[in-house]
Amino acid sequence: MSTDAKEVMVEVRRVTKTFDEFTAVSDVSLEIRAGEFITLLGPSGCGKTTLLRMISGFETPTQGQIFIAGQDVTHDPPYRRDANQVFQSYALFPHMTVKENIGFGLRMKKVPKSEAQERVREAIAMVSLGGMEDRKPSQLSGGQRQRVALARAIVCRPKVLLLDEPLSALDAKLRHAMQVELKHLQQKLGITFVFVTHDQEEALTMSDRIAVINQGKVEQLGDATAIYHQPKTTFVANFIGQANILEGRVVSRAGRKVTLRLEGGPEVTLLADDLPDDATTAMISVRPEKILIRKQREESDNVFEAEIAEEIFKGATDQLMLRTPGGLELWAVVANESARQATVHKGDKVFCHLHFDDIVVVQGN
Amino acid sequence: MTPTAGLPDTRGAERAPGLRGWLLMAPLLAWLGAFVIAPTLIMLVYSFCDRDELGQVVFTFSWSNYTRVFDPTYLKILLKSVYYAAITTAICLVVGYPVAYWVGRAPERVRNKLLALIMIPFWTSFLIRTYAWMTILKSEGPLNSLLLYLGMISTPLDILYTPTAVVIGLVYSYLPFMILPIYGSVEKLDNALVEAAFDLGAGPVRAFASVIAPLTRPGIVAGVMLVFIPAIGMFAITDLMGGARVPMIGNVIQNQFGQARDWPFGAALGMTVLLLFAATFWLTTKKDPSAT
Ligand SMILES: Nc1ncnc2c1ncn2[C@@H]1O[C@H](COP(=O)(O)OP(=O)(O)OP(=O)(O)O)[C@@H](O)[C@H]1O
Ligand SMILES: [Mg+2]
Numbered sequence A: 001m002s003t004d005a006k007e008v009m010v011e012v013r014r015v016t017k018t019f020d021e022f023t024a025v026s027d028v029s030l031e032i033r034a035g036e037f038i039t040l041l042g043p044s045g046c047g048k049t050t051l052l053r054m055i056s057g058f059e060t061p062t063q064g065q066i067f068i069a070g071q072d073v074t075h076d077p078p079y080r081r082d083a084n085q086v087f088q089s090y091a092l093f094p095h096m097t098v099k100e101n102i103g104f105g106l107r108m109k110k111v112p113k114s115e116a117q118e119r120v121r122e123a124i125a126m127v128s129l130g131g132m133e134d135r136k137p138s139q140l141s142g143g144q145r146q147r148v149a150l151a152r153a154i155v156c157r158p159k160v161l162l163l164d165e166p167l168s169a170l171d172a173k174l175r176h177a178m179q180v181e182l183k184h185l186q187q188k189l190g191i192t193f194v195f196v197t198h199d200q201e202e203a204l205t206m207s208d209r210i211a212v213i214n215q216g217k218v219e220q221l222g223d224a225t226a227i228y229h230q231p232k233t234t235f236v237a238n239f240i241g242q243a244n245i246l247e248g249r250v251v252s253r254a255g256r257k258v259t260l261r262l263e264g265g266p267e268v269t270l271l272a273d274d275l276p277d278d279a280t281t282a283m284i285s286v287r288p289e290k291i292l293i294r295k296q297r298e299e300s301d302n303v304f305e306a307e308i309a310e311e312i313f314k315g316a317t318d319q320l321m322l323r324t325p326g327g328l329e330l331w332a333v334v335a336n337e338s339a340r341q342a343t344v345h346k347g348d349k350v351f352c353h354l355h356f357d358d359i360v361v362v363q364g365n
Numbered sequence B: 001m002t003p004t005a006g007l008p009d010t011r012g013a014e015r016a017p018g019l020r021g022w023l024l025m026a027p028l029l030a031w032l033g034a035f036v037i038a039p040t041l042i043m044l045v046y047s048f049c050d051r052d053e054l055g056q057v058v059f060t061f062s063w064s065n066y067t068r069v070f071d072p073t074y075l076k077i078l079l080k081s082v083y084y085a086a087i088t089t090a091i092c093l094v095v096g097y098p099v100a101y102w103v104g105r106a107p108e109r110v111r112n113k114l115l116a117l118i119m120i121p122f123w124t125s126f127l128i129r130t131y132a133w134m135t136i137l138k139s140e141g142p143l144n145s146l147l148l149y150l151g152m153i154s155t156p157l158d159i160l161y162t163p164t165a166v167v168i169g170l171v172y173s174y175l176p177f178m179i180l181p182i183y184g185s186v187e188k189l190d191n192a193l194v195e196a197a198f199d200l201g202a203g204p205v206r207a208f209a210s211v212i213a214p215l216t217r218p219g220i221v222a223g224v225m226l227v228f229i230p231a232i233g234m235f236a237i238t239d240l241m242g243g244a245r246v247p248m249i250g251n252v253i254q255n256q257f258g259q260a261r262d263w264p265f266g267a268a269l270g271m272t273v274l275l276l277f278a279a280t281f282w283l284t285t286k287k288d289p290s291a292t
Helices: A048-056 A098-108 A113-126 A142-154 A172-189 A200-206 A224-229 A234-239 B018-046 B064-069 B072-105 B108-123 B126-137 B142-149 B163-188 B191-199 B204-215 B217-233 B236-242 B249-257 B263-285
Strands: A008-019 A022-033 A037-041 A063-068 A083-086 A160-164 A192-197 A209-214 A217-222 A244-254 A257-262 A267-271 A281-286 A292-294 A302-313 A317-323 A329-335 A349-354 A360-362
Touching: A008 A048, A008 A192, A022 A048, A022 A063, A022 A192, A022 A217, A037 A048, A037 A200, A048 A063, A048 A083, A048 A160, A048 A192, A083 A142, A083 B191, A098 A113, A098 A142, A098 B204, A113 A142, A142 A172, A172 A200, A192 A200, A200 A224, A209 A224, A209 A234, A217 A224, A217 A234, A234 A244, A234 A281, A234 A360, A244 A329, A257 A281, A267 A302, B018 B263, B064 B072, B064 B263, B072 B108, B072 B163, B072 B217, B072 B249, B072 B263, B108 B163, B126 B142, B126 B163, B126 B236, B163 B217, B163 B236, B191 B204, B204 B217, B217 B249, B217 B263, B236 B249, B249 B263
Parallel strands: A037 A192, A037 A209, A083 A160, A160 A192
Antiparallel strands: A008 A022, A008 A063, A209 A217, A244 A257, A244 A281, A257 A267, A281 A360, A292 A349, A302 A317, A302 A349, A317 A329
């Protein structure tokens, strides 16, 4: 990857956090590069916020260390760290105007008044809040508050900006607009963003890299395409997008080529690089949209027959449940190319085609 | 700073009480009318009256009672009472705020227990607690014995029947009235706001001055009024712990209605103190920037 050469901005080194008996973050190591947009993605309660709060300094790791720009900050209080946080609830000071809120960090850092005023004005322009300078937070809409929170953090020009589900309180449309805006802002400022979300689509849209977290552990770290196309575990495959998780017995093996007999289904051949030599069974993930469905048999790495047991109209796509003669059920998605002439229907016998590359071996959880 | 004309703040919009509201308030209004407003009006009338040699109230109209209030003797006592009440309030604030903050930030399950601990002393009668303090403070009491034993003093301190004893008694009695309203404000304070202040580079002192104190101001104002106002008029503690040596305005007023049998003058003193309370109230609530 091209960014490999860049310096590490935040390093989380073997960090564990336990509350009483409960382990919220378990032996996590993470290197975040300067200028990178990294997303911590995972279901509710998996430890995203806890991990973020250890970087910002509101929680102290039970074990392990945190470095920001090469300095060990594990035991530094938040006000001595060169990182700012955008809170999920925005946490705007209700007794201060928009301008005072945004200027707060600069006042605390004793930035000279004229410079501070200039920077506040710049930040207000950057988040398009012109004309609202003297309003109180209670006089703003949710989206405007969100912008104030963002401006209040970036005006401090931190090395790292930590964002804990900053868009979750916005409606879908505003949220999409803000996703794009945030990404542009991040590229423009070149600040390292650590973004927390449980929304996989948001993560795929915005991130340079995604750390998928499950039960306090990083399951997989990689860019969006790698996470989507090469999930390493059933959890990652299921959490990001949809997946058919299938189990099969190894029936033959020739170099990288492995043939599996799926439970109650056909045989499929795939390219397995990391399947152990002595493995007798394997779990695979197949994305629904990668199953090519045709009425006629075509040339492909894998072809098997199935019947369409269920057809669900989803607008741009149709979701199909396929059932093989042996009783294996799996989901496929086809584009709705023409309203007048759908290609396949419920009850049709069809041929399913699958490329080697579209079958990924995953580990169970 | 005042917000420019913007969106109307619809939250907390005031509305007229309506019939149902008046009905709900009726018992309170009746109570206030019978036991607060009526007696106050009676006092107001008395304060302009005179008295005969036997102490009977003679209904005339004169300002003489009020001119007497501003006699240097009484004025000095009044100012002294305000002074001790102010010291008491300041000590209660300095001691009470950290306690209230600590209790308000404690985990929910221990909060109520801590509050109960603060209130437990009030299960005992006020007089008993005051006599207990007198016992502690007297020259052969446990405090002096301890200090003597530790060698910190060589002769017993004379604390009882001094202004110090009065202030100790006042602080002890009124501290919970400072703690409880501040606790109420602290409990409502969103922790994310405190964290945001720290996050933006404020150390503990600046976070307190710029965020925590302004946002808990309603509790501070209520606490100050709940301590300062009654402390001015307190007479039982000054009587018992100050002896006759530290007369306060409350003692003077009590005396007029008691031994001196000069109700009109007592009433005039009372009305003056009432005006003082009203002024304090007005000053402390006049501008509240975070009227949320
Ligand atoms: N102060 C605390 N005391 C005890 N347990 C805690 C504390 N903070 C978090 N936890 C627990 O740690 C786990 C992880 O919490 P965390 O807030 O990091 O989750 P999250 O991934 O941010 O979830 P969400 O998406 O719901 O915000 C949860 O099970 C939570 O109950
Ligand atoms: Mg969270």
